[in-house]
Amino acid sequence: MQLIDIGANLTHDSFDHDRDAVLQRGREAGVVQMVVTGASRAHSPQALALAQAHPGELFATAGVHPHHATEYTAECDAEMRALLAHDEVVxxxxxxxxxxxxxxxxxxxxxxxxxxxxSAVDTGKPLFLHQRDAHDDFVAMMKNFEGRLGPAVVHCFTGTREELFAYLDRDWHIGITGWLCDERRGQHLRELVKSIPAHRLMVETDAPYLLPRTVRPSPSHRRNEPMYLAHIVQELARDRGEDVAVTAANATATTRAFFGLPG
Known part of the structure; x- marks a missing residue:
C-alpha cells in the first residue's frame, strides 16, 4: 500500500529527539508522503523547513489554529501569506x-x-480546516466566502451525522484519524464513514495526538506517529466493507488530486 498522511504535526517537540527515525518507520509502514501541519505562527515556518528538507516526500500547510487565534495579527497574516507563496506549502x-x-x-x-x-481566496490554495463544537458559526463563515474558495478538507472529523452531510453537501473533503478507533468517543464514526464517497475521503494520524486505542500490542507511550496510519486505514476499510488495498488506493488518489501532490 501507498499511504499519505494529510495531517502530521511533525514540528512538535516530542519528535525532536527521533524525527528521522519517525519518518523512516512511516516509510516502512507504507507512508510515502506526508503533509506537515502548520498550526501556529512559530510552527508554520518550521513545517515549511521540514518540507524543503524532504522534497517530494513532505509538504506543509501554513496557518494558525483557533487555539492560537490571538496571535493572528496583521503582521502574522503577512508572514502566513509569505509562506503560502512557496510551492511546498499546499x-x-x-x-x-x-x-x-x-x-x-x-x-x-x-x-x-x-x-x-x-488568504485562501487570494492564493487559490486548498483549506485545511478545524471545527469543534462550533458547527453553526463555522458553516456560516464559510458560506460568506461561497463561490470564491477552492477545495476544503475538514481535518480530523469527529462530528455528527448532520455535520458530516452538511460538509458533504458542500463538496468538502473529510479527514479521518485514529479517533475512529476510540471506543469511548469514536464509535459513531464506524457507521458514518460508510457514507463518505471515496473521492471525498482522506486519512491522517494527527500525530503526535490520537494514538489509535486499538493498536496491538499497545505501545508503552501515548505518542502517535505516521507509522500507525496503516492501522487506521485497516480499521477504516473494515468499517466501510472494503478491501484495505481499495481504501488505501482511493484515499491516496484523492489526496494527490486535492493537494496537487506528485505521484
Missing part, C-alpha cells in the same frame, strides 16, 4: 473554530478564521 491552515476549549476568545477565533479564508 494548503491554508490549520484554521477554523474551536468552541470546545475556547483557548482563544471566540471573537478572536472568528477574526483569525476570516483572515485565513481570505
Amino acid at each position: 494548503a491554508v491552515g490549520e484554521c477554523g473554530l474551536d468552541y470546545f476549549r475556547d483557548f482563544s476568545p471566540r471573537p478572536a477565533q472568528r477574526r483569525a478564521f476570516e483572515m485565513q479564508l481570505q
